Amino acid sequence: MSKTDFTVALVGNPNCGKTSLFNQLTGARQRTGNMAGVTVDIKQGQRAHQGVTLTFVDLPGLYSLSQNRVEERVARDYLLNSPPDFVLNVLDASNLSRHLALTTQLLEQGLPTLLALNMMDEAARLRRVPDLRLLCRQLGVPVLASDGRKSSAVVPLLDQLVASLLASHQHMASLLSTCSALHIDYEPHIEQAIKQLTDAGLPRWQAVQSLEAEGDVGFELTNVEQQTLADALKMLAERHDETATELITAGRYGYIHGLCHEIDEAHVDISWIDSWLDGITLNRWLGLPLFFLSLWLIFEATFTLGAYPADWIEQGVSLVADGITFILPDTLFRSVITDGLLAGVGGVLVFLPNVVLLFLFIAILEQSGYMARAAFLTDRVMSKVGLHGKAFVPLVMGFGCNVPAIMATRTIEEPRARLITILINPFMSCSARLPVYVLLAGIFFADNAGTALFGIHMLGIMVAFLIAALLSRWLPKQADEIFIMELPPWRWPSWRSLMLHVWDKVKDFLHKVGGVILVGSMAVWILQTFPMDGGASWLEQLGRWMTPVFAPLGFSWHETVALLSGFLAKEVIAATLAMVYQANAADIGGLRVAIEASLVPAAGLALMVFSLLYMPCLATLAVIRRETGSWRWAALSIFTGLVLAWSGAWLAFRVGSLFL
Template sequence: MHGKGRKPVRFLKPYRLIGENFCKTSDFVKARPLTNLILRPHVANTPLNIALVGNPNSGKSSLFNCLTGLNQKVGNFPGVTVDKKTGFANLDGGQTINIIDLPGTYSLYPKRLDEWVSYRVLLEQDSDVKADAYVIVIDASNLKRNLLFCTQIIDLKKPVVIALTMADLAKKKGITINIAELERELGVAVVAVNPRKEKGLKELKRAIEDTVSGKYKVPVRDFINNRALAPEAIAGLKGMLPGTSDYSALHLLINHEGFEFDTATQDRIENIEKANAFNPTKTQATEILERYGRIKHIMQVSVHEPDPLEQTLFTDKLDNVLLHRRWGYLILLGVLFLLFQSVFLLAQYPMDWIDAGFSTLSAWVSSVLPEAWWSDLLVNGLLAGIGGIVVFVPQIMILFGLISLLEDTGYMARISFLTDRLMRSVGLNGKSVMPLISGFACAVPAIMSARSIENRKERLLTILITPLMSCSARLPVYAVLIGLVIPNNHLLGVISIQGLVMMGLYLLGLVVALIVSYIAKWFIHIKEKSFFILELPIYRAPRWSNVLHTMGSKARIFVTDAGKIIMIISLVLWFLSSFGPGKRMEDVEARYAQAKVENLKPAAQLETEYSTAKLENSYAGILGKSIEPAIRPLGYDWKIGISLITSFAAREVFVGTMATLYSVGEDDKEATLLRDKMRAAVRPDGTPVFTLATGLSLMIFYVFAMQCMSTLAITKRETRSWKWPAIQLAYMTALAYGMSWIAYQLFV
């Protein structure tokens, strides 16, 4: 190794990395001197834990998907809502390896929650994640930047293999890398791989096996002289924690407060800092400068780069259009419009099929089971609850599939870049725009997608305001109410007033969401600096296998996690709507039995009146009557109150509840009959129920009210607390009540 007092490694022949012409790992493995070999016992049947680390956009996820294939699972790292992707693969010798894809980070100085996850694992401060070796993924086209993180991990004295990716891009940029020289300078195995074309994987697995088995020892000398950065403080900490490397000791001095040491240990480390006047900021700055000084030497001897002005890539030319100060925003609006329309239109058909399938199944089950409370529970409680969960799956899969396409092509980063200024003015950042836009389709997957926001405060603000976006479930409510109270007139003969009202409802939710975020940012006291560090990746063709895998994994997470809570609430709502005080329900049964004997009304009309009476006297109906005084200032009666309660399961349930309450039979003209019946409804004093004031009040209520247990369930899952769903429910209910009251008073 160069400059480390060791004999230089001899290679069979020099290799340069030019496009797909990779140096084979087998060549430089055979050429290593025998003095590098050490023996370390290893149990062949015990799975090895291999961690993938690297900078964002370095190809780490592509390599993970290529190594593990379909043998993957997604969860959370213990204690935090950060994706933990794990999978397994087999080495050539049959050894099984568990692969953990750690969150991407630029250096060993963490600034975000996901970077802290990787940092704790690397510093061996995570009791749940232990790695036998690390594969550092390095972007060959950005070698200088990637080498900073790489050399820091090497100085932690970890078993390391370097996977060099992006060779095709390096070739386009005119960059050539001498892998033999790079390996000699770093002192660890370097393997060129291309996950997209599955090249270099065999050599990478062999390098992993040789590294873990102990054939190659960790470099003895540090990449830089870490001890000289703070000699007394490092010596003091190593005396307290024997076996700690110089560079690990340096990081324990800087960030010990972020680790789970006992109070006595924390105090001792603090005393070492004070006794030696340790300055973390100065030490970090000095270290970075020294590393880049050494990296500069490595770049000179192992890398050839052309003049930056020699070549303008396709990416640069395309960015001149897509990031234009005027055209860029117009193109963005077009892309988001297509995204929203695609989610809404493409999901409509499978959602209708699922809905029809569950309706058919429910009808069949009802026909074969006897009339009993348990059969009603099975049909209207259990099956309805499962249907309410599964019906969201098409939207989740399509939304995340389209988002994966935007990410794979490289355009997602451009969206964040373009919208960052607006988002930051209200306490968010550019990465908040996609969850908000996704909320127009469904708040559930939109809140799940907020995981891409590193800053905890900005992620929490995004989660809290995303339900204010008018999701597709609100469309049936808007359609019925707009048709009921808004005249079907046109401005200038072509612009529909009903269409303008519909658009106004969507814009109202968006504008108020930004206002709420601006206000809420002063009340959420999370002291975490916001860094919007964004690297614009190159444009690439999407990887369809990755898209399909993402769609499947997101759907599975929703069904298995949020679905449990949804099922519980669905069963509770069924109970409240199906049962009531014994005396009341007995009276309803008696009146219904008497009416059947008298046979004065058609059977269908009698059945709907019976259903309405049962609902009115159920616990849900009693609750509707009890809240009528509170909702009367908004222009609502008790029937609307029941609809507000039942639509908590899903906003579109409002239409079905109103159909039952107004005794509308099920036929092809159901929508028309429902609108006519609602228009004809009157209060006890003879005044119409659904006036313009009441209709506008009710539409605005549904713009702002939570009214979706699925959203509360996913908010609880993402925040790991019932505190934030409770706050979300409280502020949205208060906002809905206040804005609806204002609307009613203005138009009454």
């Protein structure tokens, strides 16, 4: 009985095109799983090929197996504790020597490995095409060209994987080990240290790795081994200015240089288009204005391009509503469908195109390599307010949804910087707040709606930085984490990856529409419909009772109950507004007219500001509690949110009344 299920781990440097290849290999059959004991999400996906089921595991991008950062630790421990059947090592062919450094570590460890060289077209353009057959012969493992952007490129890769897997599985079954580990000759003193460690009982790769990582390794060392290691490191420190890590790394590069001496990368130039793009985007004076201009363009496009498909959805919903009104008699049952379901859920569904567009633009920023450049441009400001450069990605992710964004802060190792990043994240306006803005901006700022969207998001960023500055004064300072970041080469986003990403977001949105938004709409409908005694509904009574608090902001009871319901999820604000106003409006289009008649423009602005700043939604609160380990921070988050929202909205209403 031969085995037909295999696990293949994708390992590679950051920005080697690993994730595109993973998407190409697995298609939409993916799920994100939290590996036991570790903190960074790892994606898994399956593919059947030639009667074999391959489970691909996408490990975080890493530079080295002997470095103790979160990303490296996850991959290192995964390879040690649950060894995959095969390692698919993805490399950038246009920057081969740096990427091969990791490969030498994998091969030293004796892991069954297949090399997939991405970016062969880029290497060809630079006239540095590596000789795959030569590499294969010298390293003793299969080497193939691949391309995460072409589906045809993965078939040979899968063929080779299956063949190698079946072959190595048969050998293992016959107790024959064919995988001989790579042996690199290091500097003489390093070799001496390795000898002492192997004499103490460590396999060679563990000896090399513990020297390289200076004892900070994923496997257990006995007391004797630890003592030998300490002595060896002391001996090396006495004889060399360079650290053991530097000596071993130099050894790896020496070996790689011998492998492909014809590839002299030190003199390879960056392509003119890359230099040109960097010359503009990283320009000392133009860089930042250009970044903000692109953000403005994104919001402008989110609003204007989203309006067309939103119209179609709106027409669809009102068509269904008309149909139901025509077919069904005027009963409570009809009311629950038209005034509850269609008004509430339909009122949010209309904004799906805007949300999708925003996610698409953020993904393009990320995949093209612009995100890393923006992080570089803003690093100084971030570090001034106690944030680490790594905070940039979680903050931008917050524009999508605060929940995964807060989880992404796990890569920040310094606790204070991480806590600040978590606490300010809710001020990064998530896509759930987008429906309220799009609705209100469309009514009150129809001519400059995109600019209004941009402005409200910028206000969120400013408040976030202000709070970060305050928190960083208040929380005790800790040693700063080192900030070194590689700027990836500019790349065309892979179409397939973008579509998969967007599809994921559409699914999330629809799940939410069918879940919390549906529940919220039903609750609001019940409160709005009962008691049926001709007087004010429970909802109106509640709203009127709370209104004194919100009256200074220019809100009526309608906005009050909408904001209350938004605690469930921010999309519900739009749903509730649609329902309370639509009670006496003919169709969804009438909603805009009804709101415009009830609210002055300044109050509309105040409502946008309030929706931006007030407390995080339930899911975000839960994740703040989980990630900070205490309800105190979640409570603080509610409190500061409410105080800021009220004062911000009051200010917006007062100042807005003067100008609007």
